[in-house]
Amino acid sequence: MNINGAFFQEYAAPGIIEEVAGVDYGILKKHTYYSTTRERETKVNVLLPPGYSENEKYPVLYALHGYWGDEDTIVNMGRVQQMLGNLIAAGEAEKMIVVFPYIYTSKTQETCSGLDSANCRNYDNFVNDLTTDLMPYMEQTFSVKTGRENTAITGFSMGGREALFIGVTRINLFRYIGATCPAPGLTPGIDSNMTHPGQLKERELTIDETTPYFLLLTAGSQDDVVWDHPSKYHDILNHNGVNHVWHTVSTGGHDDTSVQSHLYNYLRAIFKMDLNGG
Helix, strand or coil, X not given: CCCCHHHCCCCCCCCCCCXXXXXXCCEEEEEEEEECCCCEEEEEEEEECCCCCCCCCECEEEEECCCCCCCCHHHHHHCHHHHHXXXXXXXXXXXXXXXXXXXXXXCCCCCCCCCCHHXXXXXXXXXXXXXHHHHHHHHHHCCECCCHHHEEEEEECHHHHHHHHHHHHCCCCCXXXXXXXXXXXXXXXXXXXXXXXXXCCHHHCCCCCCCCCEEEXXXXXXXXXXXXXXXXXXXXXXXXXXXXXXXXXXXXXXXXXXXXXXXXXXXXXXXXXXXXXX
């Protein structure tokens, strides 16, 4: 990857989440699609870029919420509509469609009922909804560019864990991967709530370096929810030779500060970076 480390900043730029007169912030609207994985209609927020036109095609970012969250969580935590609108207006980000799905995926219950292994598996099941139902819905309903070079995924907390899992295991679909404060359980481990078998063995947390990709992993230094688990993933990625950007937010907790700082860097990087230079 051809990455200029100086490009990345610890915090989001001051004022980047504030609305400015004369800036077009696109259209954010809630939609529903039929999830065959859940066997019911499912809500999703879709942010269309400024000047959206069916005569133009746009790359797509999928942004995943954390445990107990829903399709509104990252919209609000990240102030994504305002941030992205300002970045596009300044020429610092590409026009893109951002998709905010509801990632708890179960046929038998609509919402998470507890912090346990059974509920974690329903979050893990989102990969099937995404690839079988949501991505085809987006391609059929909106004017999207297809192909991995036009597709990105990121997430916060449990959504960060799922974004890493999906990005690594579906590298044929996603060129850009991100995670903020990813939750434990991607690899085997123990936290205060449960023992995690791991979605991947540590040796499986790897990416073929001959495939162009970009991975941004963000941690809040004051995170008292997932603690040092993001750092553990960072160490595993290093051990496995996975090229990535490690981004820490000194005063960031499991909160808006970490999410906005991550998104500020990620939104400016995806669909713009030269990934073929090395």
